[in-house]
Amino acid sequence: MQNFEALSKQFTEQFNKDHFPKEPSSLYEPNDYFLSLGGKRIRPVMVLMGNELFDNITEDAWNVATAVELFHNFTLVHDDIMDKAPLRRGMQTVHEKFGESTALLAGDVMLVVAYDYLNKVSPNYLRRIIHLFNQTAREVCEGQQLDMDFEKKESVDFASYEKMISLKTSVLLAASLKMGAILGGALERNQNLIYEFGRKLGLAFQVQDDYLDAFGDAAKFGKQIGGDIKANKKTFLLIHALETTSPSQKEKLKHLLKTDESSKVEKVLAIFKDCGVDDWAEQLKEQYLAEALKHLDDVAVLSIRKEPLKELASFLIQRQH
Template sequence: MSDIDIISQYREQFVTHLEGRIQLGEPKNLYEPVQYILGLGGKRLRPILTLMTAEVFGGKAKEAMDAALAVEMFHNFSLVHDDIMDDAPLRRGKTTVHEKWDISTGILSGDAMLILSYQFFESYPGDMYVELTKLYSKTAIEVCEGQQYDVDFETRDDVTIPEYLKMIEYKTSVLVAAAMKMGAIVAKASQKDAEAIYEFGRNLGIAFQLQDDYLDAFGDPKTFGKQVGGDIMENKKTYLYLKSLENASKDDQDGLLHLYSIKPEDSTAKVEAVKTIFKESGAVEETKKAIQDFTQKAFDALAETGLHEKNKALLQQFGEGLMERTV
């Protein structure tokens, strides 16, 4: 069976579990948005990783379902609130919760999702419950910190590469890492293995986000899910941008700072000019190297686990598949 078949199976099992556990309660205006955002699909990457990790460590996917659901519920809660902060009209091609209902409903339904996510851990026995919720709380606060860094960076001109990496680690990759570690905890893996699989997820998450930065500028418009050049239009200080500022000639640095201070009606010329600086400064090559480095760190962490070689290969293939994407 191929990786894709296995992932599809996990996804189907998870969605069935989700639909069975998420009941529409009263008042409808609190719970309908919860069902709506969870029903918009998405890759379900994090819960799939929880189920997959539980099984590679000798546990059962069925036993990891509620932990996977907590992770997916938290992820979607954060999207509802992020969309309000960004005033975003669309999520996964559909109207965002606060646009479909209103901002108050978006805030309140998001709050309810955060609380519901904690309730899913209540199906686990005492010690495991404590371990899962401790990891979950630590991760949840880091995601909030990452989001705040991201907001702060919008108005700062002195963001450093280490700060940017910390932001994407907290905002994106710690939840991927926690999703995997939860699978290991449910499977009663050793502490050493649980920590190594966390490091695998954390480094893979950073590589994934750096690749997202790269594809946003240089992806194929036919296959990339978002508008190519969107980050440049929004003046987002990505890894490509920060590396360009570090490496470019004085003229190009000044040009880049100017281009990132404007938002023209037609962004085509701006996007092309910025991409040229990204290439000429060597930032493109350095970004690709950083993606490779973090992917390698992830595989090194995987090698530290006591997993059977077949299971290591499965997770390595999953990681490679993730990094070879064009979307």
């Protein structure tokens, strides 16, 4: 059994090749540029880990992993356009460097090439893999739309936000593991357990991300603290504060969200601490993580085969940057 680091290195070596034709260069160079920016490659490596949980890694798993990474990058190119983001991983985004129209087309063709890799999967598994891939792609789009819808709403309840995060972030992690498991010959119960492990891990990861944005160490986190607060983003923390704080604090919080005063972050964090949002978020993260690990424990394979996934869960949730 290989750990995440070893598999990530192998995947990166395989992935760093030409996925696109040379011409027209105005269409394909933007994608080569974007993929060269790198990334953690968590999702494609989860395909490989899901596969190796049940059997030796197959050629099909490498092709699905590549498709997943191309799909993920396609979503990032389009997300950057929607968010009007100037930078991605410290470099110019595709739409900033090459123009919005080209970025749209480049993203589209990246998705098409992802399907080229899926179509290499052996006929025994192809229908199930395509079905799960398509379902997941649709759900990611639903999650992104809900996220945009929430920006226009004054308040969002916890259940709605959890559903949005599950769709936007967690289902791709979950499906990556499940597609690997399908290719490894896992029975349906095991497929569903590993899917739920990935989904709950994704939720824990998002709680931690929200927490670090508010309470993290800027030097370790690698970005400015309070970015979500400045942008009035709905987060697990803000939603819980609005649901649990006193009426007067709630009004104060709502007022702060409508301002751009220099002490906004400081004042919002003070309200968060007053109603114990920091401790609550830590507990929620641990709850999601415990639920994820319970699903992994219930998978019917030898415990030693699960160790790399347990290590990955620990790494993702304990990170401070």
